[in-house]
Amino acid sequence: MPKVGIEPIRRKQLIEATLKSIEDNGLQGTTINTISRLAGMSSGIISHYFGGKQGVIEAAIRHMLEQLKDGLLVQLREARRQQVTPAERLRMIVETNFTGFQRSSSTAATWLSFWASAVHDPQLARLQAVNARRLHSNLLYSLRQMINDPQSAEDAAASMAALIDGMWLRSVLSRDPEAAFARAERLCKDYIDIIVRGVNQECV
Amino acid sequence: MPKVGIEPIRRKQLIEATLKSIEDNGLQGTTINTISRLAGMSSGIISHYFGGKQGVIEAAIRHMLEQLKDGLLVQLREARRQQVTPAERLRMIVETNFTGFQRSSSTAATWLSFWASAVHDPQLARLQAVNARRLHSNLLYSLRQMINDPQSAEDAAASMAALIDGMWLRSVLSRDPEAAFARAERLCKDYIDIIVRGVNQECV
Amino acid sequence: MPKVGIEPIRRKQLIEATLKSIEDNGLQGTTINTISRLAGMSSGIISHYFGGKQGVIEAAIRHMLEQLKDGLLVQLREARRQQVTPAERLRMIVETNFTGFQRSSSTAATWLSFWASAVHDPQLARLQAVNARRLHSNLLYSLRQMINDPQSAEDAAASMAALIDGMWLRSVLSRDPEAAFARAERLCKDYIDIIVRGVNQECV
Amino acid sequence: MPKVGIEPIRRKQLIEATLKSIEDNGLQGTTINTISRLAGMSSGIISHYFGGKQGVIEAAIRHMLEQLKDGLLVQLREARRQQVTPAERLRMIVETNFTGFQRSSSTAATWLSFWASAVHDPQLARLQAVNARRLHSNLLYSLRQMINDPQSAEDAAASMAALIDGMWLRSVLSRDPEAAFARAERLCKDYIDIIVRGVNQECV
């Protein structure tokens, strides 16, 4: 008798095992065996549910991107509900990007591998592009409300997106990621303040 | 009779072939065969000159870091010779980080793989740390001359370093890297202007 | 569903294939391919069951030593059961050392390779030492009952052990091993007779 | 200008380097590089003088056998000159087989490898057979003068040859080869005494 609904459970377990394995061994060191062992299942199960190794890895990456996207959605819905200021909304976006999940070393290792692979894997490149654009347009949405000149708003969005990604990158690779992330979040918010101030001041 | 001076030639050829292979196939897809074929040599040559695959790859990464470092040194020496302003010196640093070599897709692919590997390879992690600190301290040197408060200077250096890295990252992964790099350079310089302005204004 | 009990079967098959390969090609000429081909399996199976080439070879050597040891145990148990004389017990030990298995050319080739490798492989050296001591102490046990002087008994054991090994060696390397083994067994027993006579005679 | 007589010098140096390498690394671990490095020459020289790796190794084995043979010849010539007794002559043969050169670990490692290879290499098998027969017939020569019955003399020669080889083998593989060799020599001579006594006694 087929156990109903067991598929999503297995898929989730395997994706989590994959992220854990990438954290522990890197993408290079991740094999079908490291994954299935972490999941407490047989090696054949991966082909069964994901068609192969490439399958789970892509699913794991998608999962990671989804997490980031969902976190963002929750924050933005909250922002809309509370009718926060554009600046406040920007701060919430920053927070989402430095959330616990994003700081976790399994996510970190996966992100870096993801970027490295995206260069040669069109499938991953597409996912990457979608994700990059999402951050940019979400930032742009608020910045447009703060900055009159459309081009300036665009530039500010691009800068802020780069600042966030760069901060995340340097934090992940630093000796003390936890401290680095905390500082990163603060400095990104400082940047928002600079923009706010730049908008309000008359004397420049 | 020993052919004198052939070793450095071969090493250079092999390093270039390695960078090309990483560009074409990624670090994962780079094998001793892809490298030696690109170099037009036999597979044995790699172990002969670099002790093994790991050897060439590390040498290639070192070469890439060296290029960046040398470019920076040239710029900074020039800056000292011309006695440029601190802001001007910062602009030169930015330019170095968006130089033609850094924009090349072989460098790009190698950088990304490098970051991904650094997480699990202590040897590479060390190289990465050295490089990250170099950018930060070079930025800090100029920023200290522009900003009185030491903590603020530190923060500005961290932000600028992240902005540069983030810009580079997003440019590399963008659909039109060439345009993205040009814009990235401009926006990084704009950030310098913001700092300059922040220093000079009285009304904040 | 896991096939139960297949592991010991495979291990046995692979050990036999290894012995056969050493017989055919020597230890030097024995590769993972010669073994797996003789076993009618794929090359990967060896790493799967023995961790690698070194693994099967050590297992094969252990198997060979075990065979010798087991044969000896059976003989000695029988000797105790029948309460045979010390001299008779010595003859049984000799017979064990020239048993069909020990005469087989696969065992012969393996023994010789084993000795050659033991010089540089501490692991094998240990096995060799254990085995050498076993023969010696088993001989000594009977000789002590026949010879009063402890030192003389020790010497006789050492001589007999050397005689057996030397006979085995020369037989294995001779043109007609079968005939040589038969003669070897006879001459070793003659040596026992000499000892018996030496003990009983009064006229020396 | 060709240096006259340099060939035999080079050959000797390379043979010695080969024996040293077999001592250090075993036959398996001996490569053209280990040999040429020990000889302080280039790797190409081996093919130049010996046609290849197999060539030097066979030459080294031949050298070893020659040494043993020459030692024996010297001893036997001396025996004839001094008109020693048959028993004394046997003792001299024993001594030659436990001479310093035979005890040296380079010789030991080479002998063992030699036996292991002889099983599969007809060329080496021939050399081995010649050498085995030489010891046997030299022993037989003296034993015939001591023992009337031809078959008994044959048997005694076979036993003594086996005893010598077995003693040598067990000594080489023992933990303390030097002590083992000393004892081996003594016990082999004891065996000669047994034969002498057996011949003289009337009561058997």
Add this chain to the structure above:
DNA sequence: TATGAATGAGCCTTCATTCAT
């Protein structure tokens, strides 16, 4: 639905040999 035994392609490495100098 799930297992894990078995496969074999592909990788890195070693090393005897060749050959231009």
Add this chain to the structure above:
DNA sequence: TATGAATGAAGGCTCATTCAT
């Protein structure tokens, strides 16, 4: 005569995939 740079076949090992159960 002698070198050692270069080759490439062959070896051991890893691991994604398959498939009978």
